[in-house]
Amino acid sequence: MANILVVDDELGIRDLLFEILNDEGHAVELAENAAQAREARNEARPDLVLLDIWMPDTDGVSLLKEWSASGLLTMPVIMMSGHATIDTAVEATRIGALAFLEKPITLQKLLKAVEQGLARSIPPKPPAPSPLVRMGGMYPMGASTGTPGQASQHAHADLITAPVDLGPLPVQTFELDKPLREARDDFERAYFTFHLAKESGSMTRVAEKTGLERTHLYRKLKQLGVDLTRAKRANG
Secondary structure, eight states: OOEEEEEOSOHHHHHHHHHHHHHTTOEEEEESSHHHHHHHHHHHOOSEEEEESOOSSSOHHHHHHHHHHTTOOOSOEEEEESSOOHHHHHHHHHHTOOEEEESSOOHHHHHHHHHHHHHHSOOOOOOOOOTTOOBTTBOOTTOBOSOHHHHHHSTTTTBOOSOOBOOOOOOOOOOOSSOHHHHHHHHHHHHHHHHHHHTTTOHHHHHHHHTOOHHHHHHHHHHHTOOHHHHHHHTO
């Protein structure tokens, strides 16, 4: 999953791209002008930016120049427009844009451009897994329970040769023998229900924890059929 920033002054375009990219499993940030795009670029550090050329305050090409001049063009940028000329597209590419999409954007072209753009990004290395990963209330066979120093001094003594019961832990099971989208919906439903219960139904805190804007969070919860009133009653 990648973090993608969509910058477009048209609400309909923003919503459409959000729905498509979100369904593909990406985290999507939205901005309707250059000011919001600058803020999102600094805070969210997107892996890819879809940038509209024609915007009311600062146009996309000028924003692209600004990022390039200040050393902030560290992510692939795909330009979008329904009225741009060939010269504009060439200029944006010369500045550093990866590609240009002409509106109306077809689903096939969008997904192909996004795939190619993300292929240009170098994903960060995942953190090394902890040796004490808890699995269903038990440590895995052969896990070490000592500190790093103790493990080096007592390598044999620290090896657990049988499962150790750590007491009951919350267990969430998912049915894997179903289409990917349905399985993903099950996970997201459990994920948001968990955070709603943890934050006593506060949409503001849940939005902060999950990294979604409130409007997108409401849309996602409605789409998943999550009962907001029930979460509030359970913690009321």
